[in-house]
Amino acid sequence: MEIFDRISSQLVDWRERITRLKENHGSFKVSEITVEQLYGGIRGVPTSVSDISYVDAHEGIRLRGYTIPEIINLLPRMDGAEIPLVGGLYHLLMANEIPTLKDALDVEKEWQQRNRVPDYVFDVLRRLPADTHPMTMFSMAILALQSESVFAKRYAEGLAKSDFWKYYLEDSLNLTARLPVIGAFIYNLKFRQGQFISPDPSLDWGANFAHMIGKGEDKEYHDLVRLFFILHSDHESGNVSAHTSHLVGSALSDVYYACSAGINGLAGPLHGLANQECLKWLLELQAAFPDLPTRPQLEKYLSNYLDTGRVIPGYGHAVLRVTDPRFTAQLEFGKQHMPDDELFKLVSLVYECLPPILAKQGKVKNPLPNVDAINGTMQFHYGVREFEFYTVLFGIGRTLGLTSHAVWARALGKPIERPKSLTTRMLEEMVSAS
Ligand SMILES: CC(C)(COP(=O)(O)OP(=O)(O)OC[C@H]1O[C@@H](n2cnc3c(N)ncnc32)[C@H](O)[C@@H]1OP(=O)(O)O)[C@@H](O)C(=O)NCCC(=O)NCCS
Numbered sequence: 001m002e003i004f005d006r007i008s009s010q011l012v013d014w015r016e017r018i019t020r021l022k023e024n025h026g027s028f029k030v031s032e033i034t035v036e037q038l039y040g041g042i043r044g045v046p047t048s049v050s051d052i053s054y055v056d057a058h059e060g061i062r063l064r065g066y067t068i069p070e071i072i073n074l075l076p077r078m079d080g081a082e083i084p085l086v087g088g089l090y091h092l093l094m095a096n097e098i099p100t101l102k103d104a105l106d107v108e109k110e111w112q113q114r115n116r117v118p119d120y121v122f123d124v125l126r127r128l129p130a131d132t133h134p135m136t137m138f139s140m141a142i143l144a145l146q147s148e149s150v151f152a153k154r155y156a157e158g159l160a161k162s163d164f165w166k167y168y169l170e171d172s173l174n175l176t177a178r179l180p181v182i183g184a185f186i187y188n189l190k191f192r193q194g195q196f197i198s199p200d201p202s203l204d205w206g207a208n209f210a211h212m213i214g215k216g217e218d219k220e221y222h223d224l225v226r227l228f229f230i231l232h233s234d235h236e237s238g239n240v241s242a243h244t245s246h247l248v249g250s251a252l253s254d255v256y257y258a259c260s261a262g263i264n265g266l267a268g269p270l271h272g273l274a275n276q277e278c279l280k281w282l283l284e285l286q287a288a289f290p291d292l293p294t295r296p297q298l299e300k301y302l303s304n305y306l307d308t309g310r311v312i313p314g315y316g317h318a319v320l321r322v323t324d325p326r327f328t329a330q331l332e333f334g335k336q337h338m339p340d341d342e343l344f345k346l347v348s349l350v351y352e353c354l355p356p357i358l359a360k361q362g363k364v365k366n367p368l369p370n371v372d373a374i375n376g377t378m379q380f381h382y383g384v385r386e387f388e389f390y391t392v393l394f395g396i397g398r399t400l401g402l403t404s405h406a407v408w409a410r411a412l413g414k415p416i417e418r419p420k421s422l423t424t425r426m427l428e429e430m431v432s433a434s
Helices: 002-025 035-039 068-074 086-095 101-114 119-127 134-148 150-157 161-191 205-215 219-231 240-250 255-266 274-287 295-307 325-337 342-361 372-381 387-411 424-433
Strands: 053-056 060-063
Touching: 002 086, 002 101, 002 161, 002 387, 035 424, 060 068, 060 086, 060 325, 068 219, 068 325, 086 101, 086 161, 086 205, 086 219, 086 387, 101 161, 119 134, 119 161, 134 161, 134 255, 134 387, 150 161, 161 205, 161 255, 161 387, 205 219, 219 325, 219 372, 219 387, 240 255, 240 387, 255 387, 274 342, 274 372, 274 387, 295 342, 325 342, 325 372, 342 372, 372 387
Parallel strands: none
Antiparallel strands: 053 060
């Protein structure tokens, strides 16, 4: 397996660099933490190291050092496709290098060979109450697969620590190969009256998902889902899903346990679920006007809305202080493929009008849009209109990042995490003694 060899060949160097840092500078102080940060969700405090991705406040995400436009430009794609293969993105995250077309196709081939989902997983999903949220179904499907973990079996037999990552990689390829099948099954069970479609071996991972939800002929949608999965793959290791998954994995819980846990975090409305909220908000805004509003009409609507004390979904970010490049990438796709879509026109108009109003209000640290301000609109245009499902799409993409972090955490021998907590009394005493 190519990806295995590429990781293997880099490990000695990575391990040496980290050992050098720890031995020569182990007591170097990276940061301090304030009382406000302790009570404020540890916001902004460096608590982990990851070389897979980094979010710069003024530039946005870099995956393995590459910005979103660079990634879209540099990753290989199939003939006739506008957006690169997701297999190439996985190679980049895992193997830390821009893949050739052959590298990307090798990952796609691995996925093709490993994508069979055991029937018991579908049985579990079928037996859930009809109103079960798709994210619950998605997380449960991943967890149901845990009995397939090669790492868990090998660990029980006795495994050297230096070999842990090899079986994490095996599990990661097996799990990620099955995600489009699982996602499509959930969509078809809930929203397409159980019309299931088998994967097509001639299609890549992204296009296959589209095919399995009945959009096999829509080549533009194939490109959109590839773009969606790539853009949602990773966003540094401090966000809720990445952090949760990493923490669970640090106890040597296998990739299935770790990813299911991460997906549960993604299901929260302050995290991944925000994408369904955004579309709901946009549709309400659209319904308030018979036609596309004029700028003054929209500005008045937005100001009145903010005066009610509610947040406008899709705007603001905990780290970013620029327009999220993942928003921009989708905006560009939309300008090319759906310039006349009424909802897309509205999204573009909100982008023109809202930031100055939010900035004038003086509260938000970042008045600009994040990825969620547009991704539902794109899905809606191609007929995927069930908002409840949008976070599963996010989860399919995000699991690519979660598994990459998991493999590298084991490869670099990261230990179990155990931060320390204090009591309020202790803090009061520390403060009064200072
Ligand atoms: C993303 C988000 C959770 C970041 O939170 P944060 O880091 O606490 O944001 P800020 O520090 O800029 O918030 C400062 C103030 O601005 C307000 N604010 C932030 N984003 C806002 C928005 N989109 N609309 C209106 N008010 C907003 C906050 O509610 C807060 O008000 P308060 O002081 O009265 O509590 C926040 O911007 C938000 O709720 N956005 C909308 C939901 C969303 O898009 N989520 C997806 C994130 S990827």
